[in-house]
Structure formats: C-alpha cells, structure tokens
Amino acid sequence: MLLLERHGKTLLREHGVNAPEGFAVSTPQDLDAALLQLQYPVALKAQVPAGARGKNGGIVFANDRDQAHAMLEGLLGKSVSGHVVGEVLVEPRVAIKAERYLAALIHEDEIHIMACPQGGVDIEVTAIEHPEQIFLLSTRAGIVDRVRLASELRNVGFPAGLIDKYSDVCQRLCQLMKNSDATLAEINPLVETSNDDLIALDARIDIDDAALSRQTALAQFIDEPVPKRGSKLPSVKAVATGGPVGLIGLGGGLNLSIIDWLSKAGRPVAAVADIDDAIAQNRIAEFIRQCVTSMREQHGISILLINAISCGYVLDEVAEELLDALATLPGAAQLPVVFNFHGRGSVGASDILARRGQLNSLNLEAAINRVQKILEQG
Structure with missing residues (x-):
C-alpha cells in the first residue's frame, strides 16, 4: 500500500528525518484554519498515491490568502497522475539550495x-x-x-x-x-x-x-478513503540513449535499480513505464497496448523486460491479462519479452506463462541475465 505524502512524512518525522509539518484540507474553511498557523509563502500539494505530481500540476504555491484559495479551488476535483484530488496538503514553502x-x-x-x-x-x-x-x-x-x-x-x-x-x-x-x-x-x-x-x-x-x-x-x-481514480494512464518515460531495452515495472524505486543494473551491464534502458496505476485501475490491456506501441515505434526497443514483485496485487490475474494484451499487438512474436513475477499469485503466474510458452524468471538477477543473453544472441 502506497501511503499518501502526508502520512509518509509523519513516518519520516517519527524516525528523525526532517520534513515540513502541514495541514490536510478539503474545504475553504479548512484552508483558512491552516493558514492561520502558517507563514507565506505556502505550498499546496495534491494528496494522491502517485508520483510526478509537480510535473502534472499537482503542486502549486501561494503568497497570500486569495492566491491560496484560488489554488485550492483549482486542485480539488482535478485529475492528477490518474487520481481525482479530494484532499490537499498545505505546508510552508521551503527555499531550496x-x-x-x-x-x-x-x-x-x-x-x-x-x-x-x-x-x-x-x-x-x-x-x-x-x-x-x-x-x-x-x-x-x-x-x-x-x-x-x-x-x-x-x-x-x-x-x-x-x-x-x-x-x-x-x-x-x-x-x-x-x-x-x-x-x-x-x-x-x-x-x-x-x-x-x-x-x-x-x-x-x-x-x-x-x-x-x-x-x-x-x-x-x-482506514482513510482511497482517492478516486481519474482517467489518465501512466505514460512512458524515455530518453534517446539508443538503448535496446524497454522496461515495464511495478514501483519507481525498483525501476531505478533495474535501470542502473542494466546500464552497468551495457544494456541501457531506452524507455520505462510503471504499471502500478494501470493494475489498480483494471486497465492493464489498454496500458500495455499504449506503452509497448510507444516503446517500439518511438524508442526502437528490441526487447521488453516486465518486472512485477508484489504482495498486494494478484499476479496470476495480472499475468493473464498482460499476456492477452501482448498477443494482440502487431508483430508480437518478433519482440522478445522477459518476465519476472514474484509475490502473491506468482506460482499461478508461472503456470500461466508456461502454458503460453513463456518462462517466469527465478529472480530479478536471472531476468536481467536473460535479457543480456537474448541480446547477445541477436
């Protein structure tokens, strides 16, 4: 379960990490009460369980009360990173070096x-x-x-x-x-x-x-309500490195680890996408078609690594829908795909992969080694 930012900051402070203390607001009245205890300028941050909120318009700033109310009105009900904003964190804006x-x-x-x-x-x-x-x-x-x-x-x-x-x-x-x-x-x-x-x-x-x-x-x-999902699917993040690998993973931190690992092995990742929100929205097929098509046509990947390690999602269900979606893509047979599913339902996922003529990697290291071997064989 991914915590909202304000809950995560509470855990950080409990463990001695300095983090701004703010107030969760969902009405103009809440905002006025919070502003009485803060000094300007302030940051208003959409509380949704997703990353890249700043890039997607979910973090704004205000220098006075009128501006703060205008910003709050603009955030509430807005879709940010695929989630509808129902709550905003108001906290001091920090001067950054x-x-x-x-x-x-x-x-x-x-x-x-x-x-x-x-x-x-x-x-x-x-x-x-x-x-x-x-x-x-x-x-x-x-x-x-x-x-x-x-x-x-x-x-x-x-x-x-x-x-x-x-x-x-x-x-x-x-x-x-x-x-x-x-x-x-x-x-x-x-x-x-x-x-x-x-x-x-x-x-x-x-x-x-x-x-x-x-x-x-x-x-x-x-026990707090989960923010409503919006209509936006996660997008592909890519840089024109000339790398051959497309990565679809579950969890930003682990994606970074895989990118680093493959780069040091001389197999740079050309494009990466996080499948977390797509699973939660029950839109795996749409996500796969959108992301893999983009990775192939715009970034020229020659192999796809799909990594999903989770105790929350049921991975055999994920694998079934994912394989069905991959099979509908033009030229699907020409794109090698390496799978690494571990956690809840991974035994069933392995069986499903085997029935479709695919292999579930023993672990992440084995998956990355397999990517390298396939690329070496051309």
Whole structure:
C-alpha cells in the first residue's frame, strides 16, 4: 500500500528525518484554519498515491490568502497522475539550495540504499542519461556500512561537508523500513537549505500489504478513503540513449535499480513505464497496448523486460491479462519479452506463462541475465 505524502512524512518525522509539518484540507474553511498557523509563502500539494505530481500540476504555491484559495479551488476535483484530488496538503514553502534523491528499498530480499545527487521529478530520466550518478548499496539486515556509504556518496557527487548528514538519513530510512514493513521509502527531493539543513519535501513510502494486519500503528492511514481514480494512464518515460531495452515495472524505486543494473551491464534502458496505476485501475490491456506501441515505434526497443514483485496485487490475474494484451499487438512474436513475477499469485503466474510458452524468471538477477543473453544472441 502506497501511503499518501502526508502520512509518509509523519513516518519520516517519527524516525528523525526532517520534513515540513502541514495541514490536510478539503474545504475553504479548512484552508483558512491552516493558514492561520502558517507563514507565506505556502505550498499546496495534491494528496494522491502517485508520483510526478509537480510535473502534472499537482503542486502549486501561494503568497497570500486569495492566491491560496484560488489554488485550492483549482486542485480539488482535478485529475492528477490518474487520481481525482479530494484532499490537499498545505505546508510552508521551503527555499531550496539543492535537490537530491535518497531511498531505501527491498532488492533481492535485502534492504538497499539508493542515492543520486540530482533529485526532482525526472529521477528515472537521470538514471537513464547519467547512470554513473546513481548507486545501489546493500545493507546487512538494514544496518548500513557507514564507511562504504560515505565513499559512495562522495564518489557520485554529494557535498563532502554534508556526507554525515546524508548517511544519517540513510540509516533512518533503513530503520523505518524495518519498523513499518515497508518495501520502499523514497525521498525525492531531499533538499539542502542555505543553512545546510536537509529537509524531505516529499515521501513515497510503500508498505507490504501482507504485513498490514500486524502494523496496527498504521491503521490511522489505512482506514482513510482511497482517492478516486481519474482517467489518465501512466505514460512512458524515455530518453534517446539508443538503448535496446524497454522496461515495464511495478514501483519507481525498483525501476531505478533495474535501470542502473542494466546500464552497468551495457544494456541501457531506452524507455520505462510503471504499471502500478494501470493494475489498480483494471486497465492493464489498454496500458500495455499504449506503452509497448510507444516503446517500439518511438524508442526502437528490441526487447521488453516486465518486472512485477508484489504482495498486494494478484499476479496470476495480472499475468493473464498482460499476456492477452501482448498477443494482440502487431508483430508480437518478433519482440522478445522477459518476465519476472514474484509475490502473491506468482506460482499461478508461472503456470500461466508456461502454458503460453513463456518462462517466469527465478529472480530479478536471472531476468536481467536473460535479457543480456537474448541480446547477445541477436
């Protein structure tokens, strides 16, 4: 379950990570009450479980009361990243000196740290264009090797005088992952201020659905209504790198990990799309037709990697619909597809793939190795 930003920030603050404190509003009266406790300028942020809200018009700013009310009116009821906005977070606007990216995620059954000195809405594009700026560091049961971490942060371009502060945030993200049964804890952007303070301006925290029954402390977040879905499907993010691989994945943090992995193997990703919203909207077939057609016609991919690791979605149902959609595409037989389905329903997904003459990879490493082997064979 992907938490709303304001809930994710609550978890960050509980684990000692600095994040702005704001107020959730859904009416003009709520906004007036919030503004009495804030100073201008303020940020108004659509509370929907999706990324790229800034790019999609879901984050705006106001310098006075009239402007704040106009911005709120424009946000409520608007479709942002495929979700209808019913609630807005109002918080202080932070003066930014630099934006960075930090995340902790589950990779190969262990917590890893991922970092990039360039944060912001286009982190996936950065991963494709400048893979040397991103690193993935394993931990031991969530315990970070501070010496290795400091070295990696310096090597990719984090400021030397703030290495200890960034290392501290990394360790706190790992602790949050363990305490909350999260599969992803991402801060994008984590910003530096003129005073060299680090502030989390966003929080993308995904909780393992299978653990929700024991995460009683998260009940206050789980029981709230899920934002309504809009009509917009996720789009393909791509950069003209000349890479051969198209990636359809579940989860932004893991997508970044795969992009980095393939790039270092000399097999750059040319286009990437996150299938999460399409599954939730029951629009897998439409999403597959749209994304794969775009990847082939506009970005010239020669192989497709589909990665879905989830304890929430029923993966055998996903696999069935996905395969049906792929089969309808012109020239489907000429596009090699590598699958990696693991989690709830993955045994059934493997059976479905086998009946269609496809193989479910043993794990993500095996899937990436298979991509390389197919490309080598031409």
